[in-house]
Every structure is written in structure tokens, then in C-alpha cells.
Amino acid sequence: MGQRPHVLYVAWGFPPCRSGGTYRALATANALARGGFDVTVLTCEREVFERYTGVDASLEPEVDPRIRVERVPFTWPALEPDLREWSLLRAVSPPAWSRLRRTLDQRPFPEPTYGPWRPVIEQAAERIHRERPVDLVVATANPHVAFTAPLHLHDRFGVPFVADYRDAWSFDVFTGKVLHTPESREGRWEERVLAGAREVWFVNEPIRARQAAEHPEHAAKLHVVANGYDRAFVAEGVERRPDPEAGLVLGYIGTISRQVPVTELVEGWRLARESSEVLRRSTVALHGYIGHNAPLPAVQAAIAAGADAGVDYRGPVPKAEVRRAYDGFDVLLLVLGTGTYVTSGKVYEYLATGLPVVSVHDPGNAATEVVRDYPLWFPCASLEPADVAAALRAAADAALTASEEVRRQCVEFGRQFTREGQLDPRVAALLASVQQETAVAS
Template identity: 30%
Template sequence: MRDIVENDSRATLTDKLAIGNIMPKRRPKLLFLAFPFPPAKTPGSVRTWNIATYLIRLGWDVTVVVPNPAILRNVEDSEKVSVELERAGIKRIITDHRWRCLAPNNLKCWNQGLGKLAGGACRVVARKLGIDRHIGWIKPTERACSNLTADDVDLIFATGQPFAAFSLAKRLSERLGRPYVLDYRDPWTGNPHAQRHQPLTATRREASLLQDCAAITIVSPSWGSALDQRFGVGSKIHVVTNGYDSYEMTAVKPYDFGHCAFVYTGIFYPPKRSISPFLAALKLLRESPHGSANEWYFHYYGVDEKHVREQANRFGLTDRIVFHRQVPRLAALSAVKGASLAVVITSVEEEETLEDKGIVTGKIFEAVGLATPVLLIAPMGSDASAITATTGLVKSFKGSEIQEMASFLEDVVRGQAPQPRNIENCSWAIISQNLDALLRAVVVRDSCPILVGDGVGGRSGSSAPTQAR
């Protein structure tokens, strides 16, 4: 496996921008293909919102292409979001979506009786043929963007999943004559949480899109290395992690639990992402002198109550667990800020594949931004642990280190939790500066390719992914 190195070319590129005065005097124009975007209530919306707002603060003109919120199943307050978008200066192109039956969990569609039966048949055929379940977003989006010209766009930036956005980026790039950059929030054909292997047609499609793109951003070094090993595109890959928005975190008020609270927010993917090791450690804590003498509870916020209840019964901890179900984002953040400890799990398995090591959930950055200590369960040498190491807040354990976790929990109960140090490096204020430099370099390369080598958007050769964080 290649080492991840710092991108020492960024300073040179920035110098070229300044000395050559190459960038246009006007604000560069970004067309952002972001299926998950507020008011959509999905984890991916957090990253896309922060990318859009921080790039605008750094001098970009951002237009986000999104599906109509009226066709989405899970949305926040649309009117409130519209006001926030206007205040932030974000423009939107709102699209329709065909073949909604391929994604009934995300999109409103006829999903009862004969409609459910027909939709199920369509989904089976789509899976076998390797058809993206959001393929119905492509044509309506092309129509919605049909009035755009090359004067309206300097760069196309597409985030996946859904990876139909990548195909859409290439098609718009060909029509407008503008470069496109692909943003991986998750792996596509190499996703460690995927229940089925993607067909060969999907792998070929991914290879073609990667070959023609100007650059690639991805959330972790290991996922970047895995992508390079499979497709030989290391010269294009730049690591742009998730992060926290300091403005949002400052406004969060802590929830008063009235006792030592361990909090987990989100979903599970058993057997890789399971609550079992943590509850095993809680059982040991309960049996310890300090654990039995102090009041503490584990609070779960999310939709996987069944999984947590089953494991709580197994370890005899039903009286120590409080269920809150799924709550609005602000309520979840309030709980994390008021917690004595946030629990984050990437994988409980001992294997150390690049795909498993590269899992870095966004919630770990929110806990860091809220200055809440974190118990992280991840493979040894995980990217989640390495990226957050300088914050001082994250203590990482393998899934098998039950006794070690129990000892750490005992320290937390006794008031000896980790304290924050350098958390700013995980903020979008810092991360967005590196993304801004990368995207500007792509625009420069497209305008004056003789000035920039293969370090940004090169189409041949392979090198280590660069750490743009």
C-alpha cells in the first residue's frame, strides 16, 4: 500500500495563481450536483451544505442542483431552509426525478399494493443489470440545466452517492466544455457496507468516469488508496475529510441528562457495525466498584432500536439503556454536547482492509466540534483514529478490547475524561481552504493547461493520494 503524503504542490499552485494573475477577476462559478442537500434529512446533506456555504465564503458563486424537496420522503422545514439558502447566497436548480420506484425509501412513489409489487420487480431487474437506483434523476436534471451555457459554469462538482451524479457530471461536462470533479462520500463499487457486489458493468462505468474527470476528492486516505489500487488514479485523488461547522456547533445548547450519559446517534450495519462490544464493556463497568456506585445510562438516538434491545437483553443491561428514537439533527447535537461521552463505531471486526480502515463517519467530527470526548471502536490503524488524533478527545479501541474499554469508561464515570486540544484542524473553516485551493487549481488547469502538471487532474500515471486536510 502506498503511503499518504502531504500535497506539497498546493503552495506552488497558489503561487501560480497569485503571480500569474490567472483566475478571472469575477467569482469562479461552481455547478454543484448534490442529491443529498438540505432540506433533505440525510447524513450526506451535512457535508454538501458545508461545502457550499464555505466555498461561497471563500469567493465562489455556487449553484446547487437538487431534486425537488416535494418528492423526498424525509425533509426538514423547507421554508426555513429556503431562507437560510438565500441568506447564504446559495442558488438552486430544482429538478424532478423519474423511476422513483427504484428508490422508495428516499422518494415518494406508489409503494402500496400493485405499485409496491411492480416497483419491487423493477428494483430486482435494476440490480441485476447494474442500473443505479437514481438513474431517473439524470434526464430531468439535464432538462433543468438545459439553459446553462459555458459562461454560467467554470467547474462541475458532483458528490456521490447516488453515483448517477457522476454520470450526470460527465454528460454536462461534455455539453458545456467544462471540467468535472468527483466527490466520494462513500466508495462506489468497493463499499464495505454493501450487501451485494456491484456487477462488472458498474465497475467499468466507474473506471470510465474516473478516467475523464479532472480530480477526485474522497473522505479518507485509505479509501483513496483503495481507489488507486483498483483504478490507478492516484495522481487525481485528494483527501477532503468531513468536518464540523464551528458556527453551528457554537449555537448548540447541551441537553441536561442529570447523570453520566453515554450517547450513540445513528444507525448500525451488523455484523460490522454493531453495539455488542460496547455493551460488553458496559457490563464490565456495571460490575466494577465505580460503575456500580455511580449513576450512568446509555442513550440511543436512532432507528435501530431492535438491534440495541436484542444486545441489551443479551448482556442484561435493559435497565441501563434509554431509547429516544430518531430525532431532529439539532436535538441529536444537543444530546451529544450534553453527554459525558459520545460513542462512534466504524467496524467491530479485526480485519484491516483499506475499505474498513477508511470508514470515517461524520458524527465523530460533530462530537469533536462540540468538545465531547469520544469512544471510537475501529480497526487498528484506522483513518478515523489518525485524523482525529491531534484533537485529544478521541480514544480508539478494537472491537475485541472489551476490558480496555471498560477501564476507560470507568475513568469517564469518575470525571477523568479526555480534554480537547487542537480541534480546529477538523473544522470546515480549515478543510474548505484546501478544497478551495484544489478546485481553483482545476479551473486554472482547464484555462491554461501548460501551467499545471499532472498533480491536479492528470489523466495518466499513478501516485499516492494527497492529503488535502
């Protein structure tokens, strides 16, 4: 691998995993390789994603060919579909089995489902380090068990590490509710991570600020590394111009979870169509998985309830096909769960397109600060149907009347949020620090 510093990147979800965090993991590993590191990725076997989460095969070719990927086993008993693999206890009393399974999972590390991965990745990290010394570890949540591998190398061999929290560990980003206290087992593990890490990354300023307030002794090492958008996948400036006679396509791309206010969107859409001939000829196109790992009947029902009003669920889009999907939209729907600490990765993709963006989310969301100065931003004053309808109508009008100059300004505004722009400065700082330490040691 030459004389480049060796970084170990630890991520549970890595291509071909289809979860939202995979895009950040892929981009980070590529940024490290592009930025001067030799990169080894430690992640799950492909079969884990094929069996349990689903895959996006279009992502694997995007991994920098210089990156070495080490795949290790991960078991997920709770999602085991083969009844022949079930124990007698699980077959006879699923609740009792679930309680026992949860207890067993958390013995190695206080995280349901993922705790047993700790010894697997600690042993793998040490093996990789012995094969070729690791100069830096970067690990990304969630799950937070990923942080045990860098802690292991840090404690045994003094290897520095970065903890990419993405969101938060100690509180719920949707509600702000505290999930664990400093005195809890989780809290003690978190303090080890914060104290040992060289840097800790978060996706937005509200999360970083709260963590800094709760952990002032570690505030100097806390950084915002926003998600940004991947230029390889997103059209910077959609060329499509709408035909009012044919109607508009108002599009959404992203995972549709329980937190996404689909019902509010459908109710507002129905109301908007009542007073707009163009919208009566238009379609709401929803792309994405419904839920992360399991079906969500309530969400499916909420979508189906809008079918007679032109709400069309079109299924997931492989990452490599996202550009084509954006090219078919006239207006973008930023539909997010309520939460002061919620940004979402899709907001950056939306801004790159230059299309009108409707914020169908609580105005207090962190995403509001990202899009506030976007020239074609149409926020809902609330999630009441009348406010959602008003924003939808305004965005539709803008799609038909916005000048080329305004669209150009939108694209220019979005360019500040490229993924490279978010990651490269931090990677450069890490490379400089590692090289300096190497020079001093030699």
C-alpha cells in the same frame, strides 16, 4: 450573479434531506459560495425527502442565501406507500415486480433505484448551462448517478468537473469487498468519471490510497477532503462538568445502522457498571435515526435490551440542536461499524468538544488514525465485553478528573478538523484554475 465563475453543484441529498451526506453537501455548496463562485445546486424536490427519507427542516436556513437551488423530480417506486399507485403485477407478485423494477432502474445507469434520475439531471444541467454557461461542475455521491450530469456537460461542452466520491464506488468500505470489476458496466462508467474529472475527492486516506493503487494512471488527481465539523453546529469545548453523585451521561449522536455494534456496546456497558458505582448511576444516551430509510427491528431490539441498565434511546436530533445535545454529555461514544475504510463524520464533531471519547469499534477502522493523538481518547482493544467495559470505565474516570489544561489541549487538537479547513484549500485551488482558464480564453 456578477462576474464570479459559475459552478453547478449536483447532489441527490441536499437540505432539507436528513441523510448523513447532506451535511457534506451543504458545507460544500456553502464553501463554493464563500470561496468566490456563483453556485447553482441541482437536487431533488423537497417532496422526495418529505415522502421517503424524512427531513431536517433546521438545515435549509443554513444554505448560503447567494445559492440558487434548482429542484427536479425523482421517483422512488419501491418505497411508494400508496397501494392505489401499485401496479397489478406488484400487488399479485411483489418479488416479480421487484426484479422487473431493478432491471428497469438500471437501463439508464447501472444503479438500482437511482438510475432513472440520469436523463432528468442531464437535461436540467444542460438547461442551466444554456441559461448561464457553467464554468465548473462539482457532483457528490452517493448515488453515483449524480456523476452523469457533469459527464454530460464535459462531453458536450468541455465543462471541467470534480467528482466527490466521499467513500468508494468499486468496493464496500465496511468489508473491503469488490463490488464491481473494471470490465463491468459500472466499472466502465467509473473509468469515464476518473478519466474525465479534474479532481476526485475522498473522505479519508485509506480509500484514496486504495483507489490510487487500483487506478495509478489517475492517482495525481485523487485528493482527501475529510468531512470535518461545522463550527455553527458544534460546541468547541463543552462547559459541562460532571457531578459524580448524579452520575454521568455517555452520549452517541449519529445514524444507528446495522453496522453499528450496539449489542457489543450494551454488553460492555453492563459489565462496566458492575465494578463502578458512578456508572451504575449513569446513562448511555443514544441520539439518531435507526436506519437510513426503514426501521431495523434487530437494532431496535438491541437497544431495548439495555433499557434496564440505563441505555436510553432519545431519538434523532435536528442539526440545529446538536450543540445543545453535546452540552448535555460527559463522555462521547464513537460507536462505528467495522471497516478499514470507515471514518464517519461524527468523529470530527466529537473531537471539537474536548470531552473524553470512547472508541467502540474495530481498532483497524480509519477513524483510529484521526483520533489517535487526542489526549482524552479511550480505545477498546477489541469489541469483547471486557475490553469495551475497560474503555468505558477509563473514560468515566477521565471525565471526573481531567484538568482544564488537558481539556484545552483536546479542543486545540480538534480545531485542525474544521469543515472550512478541509474544504477551503480545494475550493481555492479550483477557483484559481477556473480563473486562469477564463483569462487564457479571453
